[in-house]
Amino acid sequence: MTANGWVQILFFCVVLFAITKPMGIYMLKVFDGSYRWLGFLERPIYRICGIDEKEDQHWTSYAVGMLLFSAVTMLVTYVALRLQGTLPLNPQHFPGVVDRQSFETAASFATNTNWQSYSGESTMSYLSQMSQLAMHNFASAAVGIAIAIAVIRGISRRSAGRIGNFWVDTIRGTLYILIPFAFVLALLMVQQGAIQNFSPYLTVPTLEGAKQTIAMGPVASQEAIKQLGTNGGGFFNANSAHPFENPTPWSNFLQMIAIFVIPAGLTYTLGRMVKHQRHGWAVWAAMFILFFAGTTTAYWAEARGNPIHAAEGLDVKASSLQSGGNMEGKEVRFGIANSALFAVITTDASCGAVNAMHDSFTAIGGMVPLVNIQLGEVVFGGVGAGMYGMLLMVILTVFIAGLMVGRTPEYLGKKIQSREIRMVMLAVLASPLVILGFTAIASVLPAGLKGLNNSGPHGFSEILYAYTSAFGNNGSAFAGLTGGSYFYNTTLGIATLIGRFAVIVPALALAGFLSERKVVAESVGTFPVATPLFVGLLISVILIVGALTFFPALALGPIVEHFLTSARVLF
């Protein structure tokens, strides 16, 4: 680890802290309708779509709206991908995408996962990228933010199950937050050197005299929303490691901040909406501590490098001449600190963009992203998804520990009883069911084992990572796993759908139930939700629930690999 690396990490932390409040206030005002500087666009949209913006929906209608919207957009994408060959803006004349991949891609993008079992530059036309994938990048992110806002409304309101209007929330999130921010970010990316064109691919002679095809495309615009909406689906297969997607350390910094800006801001919005700003900051603090711990661990593990190298007498120390540590699969222009930081951010959030190959990380360095996703991506998390996921954990914390103060558990004055806890546990249960279930199937079925490029614990980690990433709607890949088969396309597609909707629907139900509860007065006897003690407790619950669920699987993957590497065994 170097001073330079730490300065960059700390700079990121400071900027993250600084943007939280302004972003939070902006989102608060957008969703309560008091900032309407794009009203001239917003109102006609309502008129054309027949949306009554005053309508306050019951949580069931809200959920049905969300499910319908997701289903229809997913179907449209499936059809568009299948028919790609007959549609315009396809200078490379790519044929239609195969059925299994079309399903998986449609599911994956509709759920904000962006798991890609294909290489963008050799599979997707410009039309598919821009009209379908980019559309989902906006829409799925807007849905996520809408859900988070709706859940917070349920907590803060007393409104007999009514938690806002899905259509209004989604449109406002897109119009006021995603489009303007993505627009600015895209310009910044272009300024840094990301490409934005519709040219056919270039063929250039290399220095050795060989011919190389260089992929082109409207990259910067895609890139902006890919980060901002925590989507993560790269234009190119190399994702943010590709120099056209992420050319400079500055563009890298912007990409990292873009991932966290909305999730971090939402903690402030939470504080304002529930009228308990210190609670909002407590949630921020819990997220930040987990983020910082993850970053430190990953940076330490990567900077330390492969113990075998050191044992062989190789110089792995960082110096002015070399990065040192484990540079396999990392870009030299980012180095170890920025690669570790990016890996942690992209998996804390459900982004999944990568600027280095997680598969090439050391065992512990690679376990950090894996654990981040398994904890539910609640460390800032995906846009909206991180917030409602975290609120589920907050309620679980309040329920387990709340009794210890001698009162029946309550969260911000709302009693947590069997209906609420049932919803929380439904959402929590989905993750071991899908992740462990599918991993178990894949690790014994020939169809699953066939996709492995590595054996032993590392191969196991690859399978575990794939389903974890799919369920967590992350979309980053450990790589090393050949995901393009009927078995993986189908099961991973299903995992993304369950990971999205088996969490959202209980979260909306929870919000509806809480909005039906009357508010209990606060006193010194009330469970504190804004103290350091609460922050510690919340972190413990997140870690313990995650660890208890996944410890056996982790022990057989990265943990044993770590010990074996120390014993000089590689896979």
Added chain:
Amino acid sequence: MAALTHSLFDQKLMTIAARDAFRKLSPRHMVRNPVMFVVLVGSVLTTLSLVHTIVTGGGSIGFTLQISLWLWFTVLFANFAEAMAEGRGKAQADSLRKSRQEAMAKLLADPSNHLDFELVPATKLRTGDYVICVAGNVIPGDGEVVEGVASVDESAITGESAPVVRESGGDRSAVTGGTKVLSDWLIIRITANPGETFIDRMIALVEGATRQKTPNEIALTILLSALTIIFMLAVVTLQPFAIYAGTSLSVPVLVSLLVCLIPTTIGGLLSAIGIAGMDRLIQQNVIAVSGRSVEAAGDVNTLLLDKTGTITLGNRQAVEFFPVPGTTVEQLADRAQLSSLPDETPEGRSIVVLAKERFKLRGREVGAGEGHGEMKFVPFSAATRMSGVDFNSTMLRKGAGDSIAKWVRENGGTVPREIDAIVERISREGGTPLVVAESEHGKARVLGAIYLKDIVKGGMRERFDRLRAMGIRTIMITGDNPLTAAAIAKEAGVDDFLAEAKPEDKMQLIRREQSGGRLVAMTGDGTNDAPALAQADVGVAMNTGTQAAREAGNMVDLDSNPTKLIEIVEIGKQLLMTRGSLTTFSIANDVAKYFAIIPALFLATYPALGALNLMRLHSPQSAILASVIFNALIIIALIPLALRGVKYRPAPAGIILRRNLVIYGIGGIIIPFIGIKLIDVILVFVHAV
């Protein structure tokens, strides 16, 4: 019932509980508790695997046998805990049953004719029947006294040997079946059918027969069930993972891991904690109608306490006479004494005594003589708020300032301005001013005021401080004027007061508190308290109260001690804390168990995982066995804690939370590391593995 309390680990109770632990193995009972049901299924599976091992001859019989045995112990220990908690209640129910003798009732055909009765067994009585009970009779059923006054021995239900007076009308008209008339006679209208009487309900409650899961218990059961499912997924998928790694796990090993991980500690003790909480209330002589109200007691934000009898001693004492100008203090004392002669209240008597001590005025006989004719007593009523005597053409009245002023004006007098100053001064000092006025020959005048002083009970300030520390506000309810109320409130240390309270004001106050999201607890005894008792979240009726009050409340205090409310709240809080602490402990335990079992499971395949064997346990078999044994023994070890409740000291939530987290959270992580290692060492020492 004080005499019926049992020590926590009475030999006889333990024997019965041990027997019941086996009886509770029936699947129909076990399925109510999903966590322990899973352990039961696991025990059966392991036992089958044992049989299979014996028949086929492969594998380690000794190891599987020990695992099976300890798994069965785990289930039995949990059942034992529940049986222990029920045991104490059962013993009490048995004594209650004995007290409910097969009494004969003297059924009256006509309540106005006391002589025409028919002897019938008490079980034949129905609601609406009239019975007569004379000295020596056991009251055959719950009822309302319609005629007569008698002293009644209620020790059978309250444990209090001093007899109490029951009389018709007023707030002491309720009688309970099973109690005994000691003197005089009563005519009673029966208000409960056999099987529905108070004593029947009490037996059912202490036995836990009518026990239903409380809302929080249901929610907690959902959490524990979900955790159980998560661990089942973690354990079930471990087999394919093992196959991938090139090995395979046996059924006893997988079941052991599962049982160690699922929250058996809290799962096994949850119902015992609930029953024990009810039992602690019963030890305090409070009968709760449901567990729900005990939980609500823990959540209470506001306590409404009647001033008289709760915060202050019941009787106020006259300490000073303040005449208005134009009246001598002797004159006032004389008139005050005269007006109080027939007044049997403690206040009235203290006035007579004060006049006698200060001015040597003898207590005179009520009735004709001494210069006045036949004296007619005008009793105090809530409507007039004054009392007094009439004789000849003279009327004497004493009462609240405003009501006397009204009376004086109505009787053609004027109210001197000085009396206001006197009243205000007494009030500000926390006394109750009792204004004395007379009317002679149709002309009324105010004589002065008597200073009645309230005596605040000792130790109340400290108790209110404790409540405040827990975030509970106390509101004093009093009929006194605001000035008096404020002074007493200050002296007693309550947070707020409601002065000049009428029953409907109390109701309004409860509604207002509740609409602000606060839970309210109160005590009451009179019929006019009944609506408020029903409205309050925790309504504690005094056993001496009327039948209406006892039915409206959700708890009955057999000692009729209104300050008991504070203990009730503490018991409620303690119950919830115990539940939370043991849940935390149970979940925290899993960390150590993982470090014991996971390396043990895969040591053969991945020797490198031995690095996770932080406890340096002897062998995979000893590690698994030690974990299972620890898991079983911890249930037994925590039974006393579950029954007694966690240590409870009033403090703000943050401080309580920190303390319990340190003990049960961090302790829950550390203790199993030590425990499992210790058991492992012993197992190796006795060559069990």
